[in-house]
Amino acid sequence: MTTPQIVTYGGRRYVVHEGRLLLNWRDRPVRFHAEGCVLCCTYRVQHRVGGAPRHPGDACPRCGTGWRGTRPDPCAHCGRTAHLTDDDGRPVHKTCAETAALTTDRPLPERRAA
Structure with a gap:
């Protein structure tokens, strides 16, 4: 039986399985953005x-390219809108969090002020 590989990132330990982290995203709250996010937008037209x-795509006044506000909850790693949070409560994408933890030569980003 092989010993599982352990990676420490941000002061927490994670198990690596077949090159991926074993993270439990099921119990984490999902963020919903009423404005500024194409995935969460409820604006529909016929x-x-x-x-x-259906959603009007780029012509949407609440989230398309014409929307003038900032995007909500930018990912701590890539800056795009994120719907999940890491162990510290920062918005992240699952793949961004896994990549950051597996490439430990990258420093942990500073927590952004709300």
Whole structure:
């Protein structure tokens, strides 16, 4: 039986399995952004009479390219809108958190002020 590889990142220990971290994302709260996020936006339009309502994409005033506000909850590693949080409560993507922990030569980013 092989001993599992352990990686320490940000003062916490993680188990590596087949090159990936074993992280439990199931119990973490998911962030919902009413404005500024294409994935969370509830704005819908009908493009023809009787047509199914759908998201207008880049033409959306609440999250498309014309939206003038800042994007909510930027990932601590890549800066794009994130829906999950790491162990310290910072918004992150699962892949960004795994990559940062596996490439331990990168320093832990500073916590951003809210």
